[in-house]
Each structure stands twice: as structure tokens, then as C-alpha cells.
Amino acid sequence: MSVSRSLLGLLEGQPQYGYTLRQRYDRWFAGGHPVASAQVYSSLRRLADAGLTEQVGVEPGGGPDRRLYGITGAGVEELERWLAEPELPDLRAARQVLFAKIVVALLTSRQPQRILERQRQTHMARMRQLREVRTAGEPIEQLDADFEMFHLEADLRWIDAAGPRIDRIRASLQEHPC
Incomplete structure (x- = not known):
């Protein structure tokens, strides 16, 4: 399961906070095995480093600032490529x-x-x-x-x-x- 590519798909509709992305990921993809918050944020960081996502806003909170993430044009292209590529069976x-x-x-x-x-x-x-x-x-x-x-x-x-x-x-x- 590609957590990072799935996150791109969840971001395509609208920018979202990491916490919201984790909740949506768990709802749609986790199958009873929730993804760790650290994995979501490290995936978002790698996606941003690759130019596939970007921070589009920051909201101060009681703890760390809440960062709003969005998909870039390159991210949409990567999502299209990933969706079009058939999965080879990995047994x-x-x-x-x-x-x-x-x-x-x-x-x-x-x-x-x-x-x-x-x-x-x-x-x-x-x-x-x-x-x-x-x-x-x-x-x-x-x-x-x-x-x-x-x-x-x-x-x-x-x-x-x-x-x-x-x-x-x-x-x-x-x-x-x-």
C-alpha cells in the first residue's frame, strides 16, 4: 500500500491538515490497522521535498501550529501516473x-x-x-x-x-x- 500516493489522492479535492488526512486515510485504507501519525507527516514531508505537495496555510493552535497541505500540479501528474500504472502481483x-x-x-x-x-x-x-x-x-x-x-x-x-x-x-x- 502506498501511503504517500493515497495521501495525494486524498489531497486532490482540497487542502487538508495532517490530522484530517490521517483520519481519512484510516477510514478508507487502513482496514483496521490505523496508520501512525508519524508516517503521515513523514510521507507529507517527502512529498513536499519531491514537489508533489506544498504547505498552503498555517493555523496557530494550543500546541504546534496546524499546517494545511495541498497537492501541486506535479502531485496531480504523479497521482495520474500512479493510478494509470497497473499493479504487478507481489506474492x-x-x-x-x-x-x-x-x-x-x-x-x-x-x-x-x-x-x-x-x-x-x-x-x-x-x-x-x-x-x-x-x-x-x-x-x-x-x-x-x-x-x-x-x-x-x-x-x-x-x-x-x-x-x-x-x-x-x-x-x-x-x-x-x-
């Missing part, structure tokens, strides 16, 4: 963990089927939670739940496909140890 993080666990289990004569079954149970429990959101959540929460649900379904298909291959892989490792 490395999920692949690295589960795939690595299965390979290590095979290499160390452990039971990869147990790992797959525990992962299946975890996915199924998460899918039950998501079904509730898809039924009773706000439309934006439902959209987010759909996205996660479809990815979990793909993981489950992989788990199903991996199961029958394990015995063949184990036999191959016995014939040709690493």
Missing part, C-alpha cells in the same frame, strides 16, 4: 513464508501436511470473519473483504494442489538428496 511475502515452511518441512523430514492443514484452518477462520463483514459491513468494508476473501480462496486452491505433490517431492528428495 513474495506470502510465498516466502508458507512456501518456505513446506520446503523446510520436506527437507527436515517433518510433516508439511500438518502445516498445510493448520494454514487451511487459519484461512477458513478468517474467511468466516470476512463473510460477516461482507454481509453487515459498510460498502467500503465489503469491498475490502471481497479483495481479501478472493486472495484467501486462491491460497486455499494452492494448499489443495500442494497436498498431492508432497509425497512425490519427498520421494524425489530421497532419491536425490540436496
Whole structure:
């Protein structure tokens, strides 16, 4: 998730304060994992350094001054570029963990089927939670739940496909140890 590019999108409509941007980010993008204020302000600072945002006002307050941020013309161009660029699937993080666990289990004569079954149970429990959101959540929460649900379904298909291959892989490792 690109926090900085999402902030550009939130700024396009009108200038906003960092606090307001954090609240709006959490509402639309956080999915239950709020963004840290420090991350919002450091992103705004980097965007300003790159000429994509600018400070358009300051309001004195009881504490630090409240800064009003706006998007620049270059920021709008960058937002357009980011929106037009398709996202390449990045499966490395999920692949690295589960795939690595299965390979290590095979290499160390452990039971990869147990790992797959525990992962299946975890996915199924998460899918039950998501079904509730898809039924009773706000439309934006439902959209987010759909996205996660479809990815979990793909993981489950992989788990199903991996199961029958394990015995063949184990036999191959016995014939040709690493």
C-alpha cells in the first residue's frame, strides 16, 4: 500500500491538515490497522521535498501550529501516473513464508501436511470473519473483504494442489538428496 500516493489522492479535492488526512486515510485504507501519525507527516514531508505537495496555510493552535497541505500540479501528474500504472502481483511475502515452511518441512523430514492443514484452518477462520463483514459491513468494508476473501480462496486452491505433490517431492528428495 502506498501511503504517500493515497495521501495525494486524498489531497486532490482540497487542502487538508495532517490530522484530517490521517483520519481519512484510516477510514478508507487502513482496514483496521490505523496508520501512525508519524508516517503521515513523514510521507507529507517527502512529498513536499519531491514537489508533489506544498504547505498552503498555517493555523496557530494550543500546541504546534496546524499546517494545511495541498497537492501541486506535479502531485496531480504523479497521482495520474500512479493510478494509470497497473499493479504487478507481489506474492513474495506470502510465498516466502508458507512456501518456505513446506520446503523446510520436506527437507527436515517433518510433516508439511500438518502445516498445510493448520494454514487451511487459519484461512477458513478468517474467511468466516470476512463473510460477516461482507454481509453487515459498510460498502467500503465489503469491498475490502471481497479483495481479501478472493486472495484467501486462491491460497486455499494452492494448499489443495500442494497436498498431492508432497509425497512425490519427498520421494524425489530421497532419491536425490540436496
